[in-house]
Structure formats: structure tokens, C-alpha cells
Amino acid sequence: MGSPGVELGFAEEAAAWRLGREQFPCKVGGRPAWLGEAGLPGPAELRCGVCGQPCAFLLQLYAPLLDRPDAFHRSLFLFGCRRPSCYRLAGPAPGCLKVLRNQLPRKNDTYSYDPPPEEPPVEPPLPCGNLQLKCGAKLCRVCGCLAPKRCSKCHSAHYCSQDHQIKDWKAGHKVSCSQPDALNSVIPDHNFLFPEYEIVREPEEIDALNINETEQEDLDKNKAASTDETFDSVDENFLEAMAKHETQDDKIFQKFKERISLDPEQIIRYCRDGEGPLWISGENIPQETDIPDCLCGAKRIFEFQVMPQLLNHLKVDSIEESIDWGTLAIYTCAKSCNMSSHYVEEFIWKQDISSSV
Incomplete structure (x- = not known):
């Protein structure tokens, strides 16, 4: 299978x-x-x-x-x-x-x-x-997560933390605290x-993908050759490692772009x-x-x-x-x-x- x-x-x-x-x-x-x-x-x-x-x-x-x-x-x-x-x-x-x-x-x-x-x-x-929730658990008015805290004045607004209680107070609970109808609506x-x-x-419709691997390999070879010609005065081992790394990284990124190109959203x-x-x-x-x-x-x-x-x-x-x-x-x-x-x-x-x- x-x-x-x-x-x-x-x-x-x-x-x-x-x-x-x-x-x-x-x-x-x-x-x-x-x-x-x-x-x-x-x-x-x-x-x-x-x-x-x-x-x-x-x-x-x-x-x-x-x-x-x-x-x-x-x-x-x-x-x-x-x-x-x-x-x-x-x-x-x-x-x-x-x-x-x-x-x-x-x-x-x-x-x-x-x-x-x-x-x-x-x-x-x-x-x-x-x-x-149906079980009676209260959720935070700001984030919707479990709310063990509540407003000490109206006892109707619940919060996950003091941070979110302050946010709600500034956003309007300071006024609605004494207005139950407004609080509930x-x-x-x-x-x-x-x-x-x-x-x-x-x-995903993978059959529609058109990835030209041969073309990509040619691009990689040209890039490596160009790198060697430009920096022939630099240590060859360093250049070889750098070219290999860049080629592999570019290949993975290219695969990523091609794979999502038909469904970019x-x-x-x-x-x-x-x-x-x-x-x-x-x-x-x-x-x-x-x-x-x-x-x-x-x-x-x-x-x-x-x-x-x-x-x-x-x-x-x-x-x-x-x-x-x-x-x-x-x-x-x-x-x-x-x-x-x-x-x-x-x-x-x-x-x-x-x-x-």
C-alpha cells in the first residue's frame, strides 16, 4: 500500500x-x-x-x-x-x-x-x-482559553490572566462592567x-507538476564552474565545500518553489x-x-x-x-x-x- x-x-x-x-x-x-x-x-x-x-x-x-x-x-x-x-x-x-x-x-x-x-x-x-462550555468552564473574553480569573466587581467577565483582564478593561469593560446586557452581547x-x-x-494534484531536473542540474554545474573561475585564488577545499552547500541549498529551495507553484495560496x-x-x-x-x-x-x-x-x-x-x-x-x-x-x-x-x- x-x-x-x-x-x-x-x-x-x-x-x-x-x-x-x-x-x-x-x-x-x-x-x-x-x-x-x-x-x-x-x-x-x-x-x-x-x-x-x-x-x-x-x-x-x-x-x-x-x-x-x-x-x-x-x-x-x-x-x-x-x-x-x-x-x-x-x-x-x-x-x-x-x-x-x-x-x-x-x-x-x-x-x-x-x-x-x-x-x-x-x-x-x-x-x-x-x-x-457545556461543562460550565469559563473562557477568557480576550483569547478564548481557559479562564480561572474573573472580574472582582461584576463576577461575570472571565480571564486567563491579569494581562488579558487589563486589555479588556481598557477596551471597554471599564464601562460595561456595570451593564450586564452590554457584557453579554x-x-x-x-x-x-x-x-x-x-x-x-x-x-494535491502532483501529476500536473513539471519539474525539469535536467535543466536544474545544468544550472547547478554552471554555478559551480563560475564559482571556481572567479575565486581560483581562494583555498580549493573551501570553495568546493561552499559550492556544494550552495548548490544543495538552492536545489532544495528550487524544489520548494516548483512544488507549490501550482497552488501558491x-x-x-x-x-x-x-x-x-x-x-x-x-x-x-x-x-x-x-x-x-x-x-x-x-x-x-x-x-x-x-x-x-x-x-x-x-x-x-x-x-x-x-x-x-x-x-x-x-x-x-x-x-x-x-x-x-x-x-x-x-x-x-x-x-x-x-x-x-
Whole structure:
């Protein structure tokens, strides 16, 4: 049996109801549509390991395992810091990025046994409806994560941290605190969440790719020859090593460009335990030993990668420093272990664009 094919993900505008929890969405930005209600990550688990500030929800993928009854529903959640300076390091996720996995059997206490409805609800839910789970757990008004803190005055607004309580106070809770109706119907823009989109997935059509490897080899040979002629006075061993490195790096980058050329808007490449990541550079590619095993003892395998195109949708461009990556490769437990229905942290490898390309 061959390896599974690659599924591409694209960001598209969607009606708010399609991104609700009961639809098991794949989505970018906004607040997380939590899958299971048990074992939600606490504020300490979703703080940036570099600056200590709360991370923002980046995206989630619905990725069920059809041959696993305990993973009939399964989602992966990616969070990232809002501070660009925290993204400077490459390699193992430097603390500014976190990925969590959660899964449920088909029969559970939260969702219907039947598939979700295809039609929108008669009455759209209020914004505050997203801030309390069926089990009664409260979610932060700013980020939508577990909120152990609450306003000491109205006792109705809940927060994950003092940082977000201050944000909400400045954004309007100072006024709405004494107005319950306003509190329940309007949530201000705190300038913290990323723009929200649905992720639409479709198979990659690799038959349409036209990669001229012979032409690329000729270009590589010409580049190496040119390098030798220009710098013939420099140590030959150094030149040979430099040319070899540049050729390999250019070849990987060229493969990256050609592979995505037919679908340049792709933001996700999904292929659990099949084709590995499409690297953007020859530098900083992890070895098998660089990927830590799961806490259950099983190896982690590649599941999906986040492409640099997503950054355009996040609106993070800045005149100064911006959030940036070449690609993010996410590795998850090969057994997709069920850790008492809790949210399990998985592994991210961040690769930046090489300075030589």
C-alpha cells in the first residue's frame, strides 16, 4: 500500500456558524473551537516560553483517525506568541509556538452521535456563547482559553490572566462592567486575536507538476564552474565545500518553489505518516534523533506543516520586526495515544528561509 497523498489547506472566508465547535472546524485565527471539554490547557501551558506573555490561537485542524474508535474526533491546535522578537530562533519550537492534540470517541458527553447539521442555526449564537462550555468552564473574553480569573466587581467577565483582564478593561469593560446586557452581547476588539478564516482542504494534484531536473542540474554545474573561475585564488577545499552547500541549498529551495507553484495560496500541507515536510532550505533540517518521543514512549511522526503564505492572512507585517517563518513542521505521536482525554502537547520544528536563497 502506498503512502497517503498530500492534502493542501487554503484560507477562505466563512460564515461564523461554520467555525463553531459543533462543526468540528479546520480554521485560522479567532478563538479556538475546543474539541474536548476535559483537560483544557491552563494559562501556564499557553504562555510563551520566551517572553512569558499569553500565546494567541493560530489555527486548528480536524484530523480524525477513522481506524481508531478512540480518535473518531481528533483535532490539533497551534498557538503562537504575538511578539515578533520571540521568533528569532529556529529549530525545535523556541517556546513561542505550541501545538496540542485532543481526541474523543464518537459516543461522548459533548457532541451528538450523528454528523453536524449542514444548515445554519435559526438563531445565531451571541459572542458570549463561545465563552462558556457545556461543562460550565469559563473562557477568557480576550483569547478564548481557559479562564480561572474573573472580574472582582461584576463576577461575570472571565480571564486567563491579569494581562488579558487589563486589555479588556481598557477596551471597554471599564464601562460595561456595570451593564450586564452590554457584557453579554458585545465583546470588543482587543487587537489580540488573529483574523479568522476557514481552512478548506483538497488533494494535491502532483501529476500536473513539471519539474525539469535536467535543466536544474545544468544550472547547478554552471554555478559551480563560475564559482571556481572567479575565486581560483581562494583555498580549493573551501570553495568546493561552499559550492556544494550552495548548490544543495538552492536545489532544495528550487524544489520548494516548483512544488507549490501550482497552488501558491496553500497555507497547510497535511500528510500524516506519509510524505515528509517540504523543506524550504537545506539548512536546519532535523535528524530523526532531533524529534523527541511522545510522553507515552511512542515515536513522533510528521503530520502537517504550516506554509509561509499563512503569514499574509495573519496581517503581521510590520515596518520593524514581524512574526516570520519559512515553514513549521508538526510531529505527533505515532500511536495518537489517548492521555485520559486531556490535551497533549506535541512537537514543532521551525525552519527559516536560508540567507543564501
